[in-house]
Amino acid sequence: xxQAFCLFCAVPDKKNKMLFFICVCDQMEKQALxxxxxxxxxxxxxxxxxxxxxxxxxxxxxxxxxxxxxxxKIQYVLAQVGFSVGxxxxxxxxxxxxxxxGGAFMLLxxxxxxxxxxxxxxxxxxxxxxxxxxxxxxxxxxxxxxVGIGYSSCLVCFYVALYYNVIIAWSLFYLGxxxxxxxxxxxxxxxxxxxxxxxxxxxxxxxxxxxFRKALNITNSIxxxxxxxxxxxxxxxxxxxxxxxxxxxxxxxxxxxxYFSSVFPYVxxxxxxxxxxxxxxAMDGITYMFYPRLEIWGSVQVxxxxxTQVFFALGLGYGSVIAYSSYNPVSxxxxxxxxxxxxxxxxxxxxxSLVVFVVLGFRAKNIALHCVAENVGELNLMMxxxxxxxxxxxxxxxxxxxxxxxxxxxxxxxxGAMVAPKITDxxxxxxxxxxxxxxxxxxxAFTEVMALFPASPFWSTLFFLMLLNLGLSTMFGTMQGIxxxxxxxxxxxxxxxxxxxxxxILFTQRSGNYFVTMFDDYSATLPLVIVVVFETISVAWVYxxxxxxxxxxxxxxxxxxxxxxxxxxxxxxxxxxxxxAASLLRMVFKGPTYTxxxxxxxxxxxxxxxxxxxxxxxxxxxxxxxxxxxxAYPGPGxxxxxxxxxxxxxxxxxTSTSSSGRTxxxxxxxxxx
Numbered sequence: 001x002x003q004a005f006c007l008f009c010a011v012p013d014k015k016n017k018m019l020f021f022i023c024v025c026d027q028m029e030k031q032a033l034x035x036x037x038x039x040x041x042x043x044x045x046x047x048x049x050x051x052x053x054x055x056x057x058x059x060x061x062x063x064x065x066x067x068x069x070x071x072x073k074i075q076y077v078l079a080q081v082g083f084s085v086g087x088x089x090x091x092x093x094x095x096x097x098x099x100x101x102g103g104a105f106m107l108l109x110x111x112x113x114x115x116x117x118x119x120x121x122x123x124x125x126x127x128x129x130x131x132x133x134x135x136x137x138x139x140x141x142x143x144x145x146x147v148g149i150g151y152s153s154c155l156v157c158f159y160v161a162l163y164y165n166v167i168i169a170w171s172l173f174y175l176g177x178x179x180x181x182x183x184x185x186x187x188x189x190x191x192x193x194x195x196x197x198x199x200x201x202x203x204x205x206x207x208x209x210x211x212f213r214k215a216l217n218i219t220n221s222i223x224x225x226x227x228x229x230x231x232x233x234x235x236x237x238x239x240x241x242x243x244x245x246x247x248x249x250x251x252x253x254x255x256x257x258x259y260f261s262s263v264f265p266y267v268x269x270x271x272x273x274x275x276x277x278x279x280x281x282a283m284d285g286i287t288y289m290f291y292p293r294l295e296i297w298g299s300v301q302v303x304x305x306x307x308t309q310v311f312f313a314l315g316l317g318y319g320s321v322i323a324y325s326s327y328n329p330v331s332x333x334x335x336x337x338x339x340x341x342x343x344x345x346x347x348x349x350x351x352x353s354l355v356v357f358v359v360l361g362f363r364a365k366n367i368a369l370h371c372v373a374e375n376v377g378e379l380n381l382m383m384x385x386x387x388x389x390x391x392x393x394x395x396x397x398x399x400x401x402x403x404x405x406x407x408x409x410x411x412x413x414x415x416g417a418m419v420a421p422k423i424t425d426x427x428x429x430x431x432x433x434x435x436x437x438x439x440x441x442x443x444x445a446f447t448e449v450m451a452l453f454p455a456s457p458f459w460s461t462l463f464f465l466m467l468l469n470l471g472l473s474t475m476f477g478t479m480q481g482i483x484x485x486x487x488x489x490x491x492x493x494x495x496x497x498x499x500x501x502x503x504x505i506l507f508t509q510r511s512g513n514y515f516v517t518m519f520d521d522y523s524a525t526l527p528l529v530i531v532v533v534f535e536t537i538s539v540a541w542v543y544x545x546x547x548x549x550x551x552x553x554x555x556x557x558x559x560x561x562x563x564x565x566x567x568x569x570x571x572x573x574x575x576x577x578x579x580x581a582a583s584l585l586r587m588v589f590k591g592p593t594y595t596x597x598x599x600x601x602x603x604x605x606x607x608x609x610x611x612x613x614x615x616x617x618x619x620x621x622x623x624x625x626x627x628x629x630x631x632a633y634p635g636p637g638x639x640x641x642x643x644x645x646x647x648x649x650x651x652x653x654x655t656s657t658s659s660s661g662r663t664x665x666x667x668x669x670x671x672x673x
Contacts, residue, residue, distance in 0.1 A: 068250055071255065076327070076332075078258045079262070079324050079476070079477065081262055081344050083315050083477025084321075084345050085345055087474070089349045090467075094357060101293035101296035102288070102289050104292040105302065105306065106350070108297060108303070109310065110346065116311075119564055120316050120536065121321065122338035122560075123535070123568060124321040126552050128321065130555055134323045134484035136150030136486070138150065138326075142538055152527060154319060154481065156317070157478050157482045159523040159524060160318070162507070163507055163520060163523075164471065165236065165500065166504060166507040166512070166516055167467075168242075170232070170235070175465060183447075185207045185214075185447050185448075185451060186206060188209060201213075207447045207451070210447075211439070211444055212597045215443070217510050218513055220596060221511075222511050222514040226511055229509065233505060236507075236508055240501045243475055243476070254480070257476070258476070261469040265466045265473075268465065269348075269355050272459075273355050273358065277358055279362035281366070281428075285361020300582070304579065304582040307575060311532070313346075314342065316528070319485060322481075323483075323485070325337075334555075361432065369401075369426075373400040375408070376397050378422060379397050391414075393411045394411070408426060442467060517595070526587075529580045530580065533573070549562075
């Protein structure tokens with residue numbers, strides 16, 4: 001058939017009052033595909049011609065020439081990168097890599113990113129760009145019966161926005177306190193009545209005390225709600241105000257903010273990396289991180305954690321990827337964008353891991369050296385009061401700071417059993433094994449290290465500005481996933497932000513951190529996995545992969561590789577179903593838990609894990625909080641869990657003092673995006 005004839009063929013659609021300009025040859029191909037039985041899924045009057053042929057308006061969404069558009073390609077890329085690169089890249093990926101085989105976990109992550117993450121990300125980009133609507137309009141266009149997928153995405157976005165903005169509020173609080181010298185978490189405060197160091201701080205650490213007592217003023221359990229924290233409530237109001245002002249003109253205003261919020265974190269990460277490489281112990285941290293342990297590939301748990309991290313790192317299922325891509329011109333190369341954004345996301349995770357582990361290596365070595373100094377001092381005291389013994393060390397005990405970790409450990413392996421329990425081991429690897437994630441990494445471990453830096457307020461300000469911008473760029477995308485499908489105007493934006501602030505006050509009460517953990521664990525994980533499962537079914541089996549590839553070919557003027565057809569239909573779908581099954585089984589077999597700060601038993605256990613039973617929540621919580629040692633089974637949240645053996649080592653009063661004689665320095669709250 002002549003090409004000119006195809007270009008001027010038109011088909012009217014009376015219901016939508018539109019005129020579709022299509023190629024007759026394309027129409028014949030689509031009708032042939034419809035004969036497979038997929039046609040019955042389409043609603044009455046729904047276009048069967050081309051995915052990109054859409055009505056002008058669906059629930060307030062504009063299409064065609066009236067729809068807003070990105071000013072430049074770099075704006076769009078920064079927006080997608082800013083949304084996908086979030087706090088999880090900084091405080092979740094390094095922990096997973098550290099706990100699950102180092103370099104071996106990275107290889108597994110890259111494999112799953114290639115065969116599952118990139119295809120699903122490409123699918124959402126292509127759907128949004130082709131139909132040029134938000135998540136509700138996209139799935140409603142494929143079939144009115146699938147509109148629930150879009151509404152589910154919006155609801156999950158709202159749930160995530162509620163508690164994610166609380167993290168931004170915490171960052172604002174710490175940012176405000178960073179303009180002090182010395183930093184308020186460098187030293188324990190003094191009790192004005194007794195003129196002694198506050199007991200709760202002396203039994204833990206200054207950074208833990210500041211986080212749990214000064215910032216959160218946390219209660220002992222979720223049952224004790226406590227009054228609202230006025231300072232955090234003000235910070236939460238400021239966080240929502242920043243979001244509203246940045247998005248006041250839709251993508252026109254938020255895109256300009258993205259130039260700073262998306263780029264600034266990379267500047268800070270590189271600065272911290274350069275500074276961190278100069279620290280003693282930095283190379284120990286990097287070596288520990290990248291050393292491959294291939295045996296972890298046989299663990300189902302590691303595969304589940306890697307798949308979960310891929311899933312949430314790219315922001316699949318939120319509808320934000322679809323919303324951002326809907327503002328692109330139809331001819332934009334979304335396949336290249338999928339590869340570019342996924343690659344940047346992974347490299348950011350690697351960069352953040354380097355920064356985290358040079359800092360943690362420095363911290364671990366400082367703790368180990370302090371442990372050596374304390375034990376050598378004790379040995380010197382024993383030698384001065386006793387007769388000559390064959391186990392006396394060969395190094396100089398009169399100058400504890402001159403003794404290296406390797407010399408001390410060599411002596412301890414030979415004679416440590418003879419002087420125990422007064423003298424303990426000082427293991428650098430053991431300190432590195434106590435990996436931290438989430439708020440424990442950002443607000444305890446990092447703040448502790450930054451307090452050791454010269455000009456500590458400068459480094460603290462940089463760090464929390466980075467966290468603030470990482471959180472805001474992700475928050476913009478999350479809110480866009482709500483506004484674009486429903487109603488992208490000023491009034492709806494203000495109402496959404498006000499509603500989010502009012503409900504978010506729940507998280508600013510003294511027990512609010514426990515509710516943040518619950519929302520993080522249960523409000524997004526399963527719903528988003530289910531959403532993506534139905535998205536994949538809708539494209540691969542309802543609409544049809546061949547038709548979808550035809551539509552992409554019409555947009556890009558070239559056909560993507562046929563491997564995507566099989567990845568969407570089988571590999572991605574089976575992978576998401578497997579992740580859903582693994583998450584459900586984990587939820588069934590490991591009861592929901594949360595980690596609490598026990599103020600009354602601070603001398604024995606600083607952080608106590610409380611197991612919450614469905615039938616006897618109150619009694620179990622009380623009994624657990626009063627126990628002197630406990631095991632912990634963190635809930636099946638988005639970030640996975642710390643192994644039980646490690647938590648027992650951290651929370652047990654005997655093990656916590658075996659290395660350095662100090663109480664543990666870690667909290668257990670999983671937070672990511």
